[in-house]
Amino acid sequence: MERRANGINRLLKKAGRPVKLMEVCGTHTVAIFRHGIRGLFPGISFLSGPGCPVCVTSKRDIDCSILIAREPGVTLLTFGDMMRVPGALGSLNRARADGADVKVVYSPLDAVAAAEKQPDRKFVFFATGFETTIPLVAAALDMAHSLGLDNFFVYSVHKLVPPALRALLSAPDARVSLDGFILPGHVSAIIGPRPYGFLAEEFHIPAVVTGFEADEIMEGTLMLLEQIESGSARVEVAYKKVVRDAGNQTALSLMDRYFRPFDAEWRGIGMIPASGLRLKEQWAAMDAERVFKPHPPVSHEVSPGDGGCSCGDVLRGLKLPVDCRLFGSGCTPDHPVGACMVSTEGSCAAYFKYGPFIKRQTSGQ
């Protein structure tokens, strides 16, 4: 660990300027704070990207899930993180308090088991997540299909990581300038490193897939600084014990059997081409969007209640959470305005939780 820290400091000194790295994954954001890595290397500014699937779920999709949950005879199931995210119609927590049947599950398979147990009720799994989670939902669909269930449905708001990174780098107005990407470890366990090739080839930005331990993050950071120093740009893997070159082909082929890409709305960012997954036509009978056809009354992604929320700029790496005027006063984890404050892996929630610790660290230097 010390060798890596020395190497990082030597290369930072050589660079003679602050280095900007974006960690894409929310779990990395939390791990970087928790390991105290920010405090160790003040010469690196770690920007958090759009790496929390909860934070980027659009208000419209939250509202659609609420409308489906309100249907008679329907139970809506989802991961716990989604319960407090505010849409224009409130949150799923609120919908549950108002009488809708909303349940938190640990695994999509729990939703299939619930549907199997009660054939006279309809069970809708509200599916958020990136490539780590999508194959699990494909597996749940596969199981429901092989069991012959006609009361299991999926509302898919799945998102893909590589198209979002392309969108950040191609935004015509406010484009983030970066020296390197710390790429997500477990998304990459599924897709492998190849889908990120364009970062190096088209945008000439170094990128390294890393794990979540302190020495893995530091190894990844060191590899990025070495690329920056030599002026090269490659996609490398510092997490070889988990990430294979071809990814997980079993998971990828199951995903491909059930889902197809479409242009999806990302909260705070907007429409990103081919960045979402919805069920293929042949599985329409299990697609909650086609079966329940929810029509939320408000489709504005920024509503007056958001006044001053900077989630969009935070997710694109243009602002730090502390630069938002609502941070810590109008917007806190107990009373979140934007989605980045709701999820434990949202960058605003991470800054709120660990922020005082960072201040202590830096003031002590």
Next chain:
Amino acid sequence: MCLAIPSKIISKNGFEATVDLYGARKKVSLMLLPEDASVGEYVLVHAGFAIQKIDEEAAKDAIGLIDEILKTLEQEDADSLQ
């Protein structure tokens, strides 16, 4: 949300396995694993599914880290109650 936890396979029946996840026994599906995994081997578990096989040494390192995080969280909870 994309965190997967290393777990040891305790028993196995077709595509279903029981793993040791921090001392708790959990049933997980092996249907997404790209390679065969046997009893005694380690897998990364995410929301009820094994998504990748990992070697024992890597698993033990990661388990050590998560232990540390859990202890910190417990400490934070204890502090916040005071």
